[in-house]
Amino acid sequence: MDKKTPTVVSAKFLTSAAAINQSPNHDLLEIAITGRSNVGKSSLINALCNIKNLAKTSKTPGKTRLINFFEIKVRNPDFTFCLVDLPGYGYARVSKTEQERWGKTIESFLLKRRNLVAVGQLIDTRHPPTPLDYQMREWLVHSSRPVITVLTKADKVSRLAGENMRRTVAVELLSPHDPAPVLFSSVNRQGVGELLEIIAGFVIPAESD
Numbered sequence: 001m002d003k004k005t006p007t008v009v010s011a012k013f014l015t016s017a018a019a020i021n022q023s024p025n026h027d028l029l030e031i032a033i034t035g036r037s038n039v040g041k042s043s044l045i046n047a048l049c050n051i052k053n054l055a056k057t058s059k060t061p062g063k064t065r066l067i068n069f070f071e072i073k074v075r076n077p078d079f080t081f082c083l084v085d086l087p088g089y090g091y092a093r094v095s096k097t098e099q100e101r102w103g104k105t106i107e108s109f110l111l112k113r114r115n116l117v118a119v120g121q122l123i124d125t126r127h128p129p130t131p132l133d134y135q136m137r138e139w140l141v142h143s144s145r146p147v148i149t150v151l152t153k154a155d156k157v158s159r160l161a162g163e164n165m166r167r168t169v170a171v172e173l174l175s176p177h178d179p180a181p182v183l184f185s186s187v188n189r190q191g192v193g194e195l196l197e198i199i200a201g202f203v204i205p206a207e208s209d
Contacts, residue, residue, distance in 0.1 A: 002092060005076060005193040006075070006076050006197055007074065007076060009070065009073050009075045011049035011071045013069070014082070017069070018066055018067075022067075023109070024069055028080060028116040029117045029118065029202070030082060030087055030113065031083055031119070031148070031203070032083075032084040032110065032118075032120065032143050033045075033120040033122060034086045034088075034136065036088055036124070036125065039124050040122060040124070040145060040153055041085055041086075041122055042055035043069060044122065044150065047185075047186035048083075050189075051164075055068065055085060067083075067084060067087070067105065067109060068085040069084055069085075070082065070083045082115065086110075088130055089133045092130045107139075109172065110145060111143055113166070116145070118199075119140055119145045119146070120146070121136060121148070121149055125151040125154045125161075125183065128168070129172065129173060133173075146177070149170075149174065149179070149183065150181070150182050151165055152185075152186070160179065162183050166180070169181045
């Protein structure tokens with residue numbers, strides 16, 4: 001029998017927070033997603049959940065300025081988790097004060113949020129990782145947060161270019177215990193099942209002997 005593919009059966013927006021102390025008080029385990037501005041975080045959420053406007057997308061970088069929480073229910077296997085959309089980093093067209101505020105908000109959440117079990121770092125498949133991507137990865141490693149690497153906009157490159165990018169990122173960014181990078185497209189939903197399987201590994205408790 002073929003293995004069933006994980007599928008999101010329901011998803012809803014919970015709340016937005018400007019700081020960690022405004023985050024929801026719940027028991028759901030959380031997967032946060034981070035990446036450079038305009039890397040496709042909102043598009044990934046919508047594709048993952050198969051809901052067009054669950055997360056607001058914009059062609060203007062820096063649109064997401066709050067921490068947004070979404071409750072996601074999955075089948076095959078059955079589990080529920082909270083997906084957390086963090087503000088994008090590296091957007092230059094805001095004041096330094098605003099950039100610093102975003103940075104402190106992200107840092108505080110990633111360091112202190114108890115429900116957080118892993119962080120998805122999104123990187124544009126079309127371009128090599130930027131210095132800011134490397135800087136974020138170094139900080140995540142230092143904070144001991146497990147990282148799921150997602151290469152977005154995979155439909156915009158050839159299959160060969162995508163695989164080459166995946167190998168490059170695996171060599172240059174991944175730690176030994178990190179999952180392999182996921183090639184993801186919000187256009188054709190490439191990588192949706194693979195990403196949900198990885199998330200399940202962090203959210204579903206391991207069975208005891």
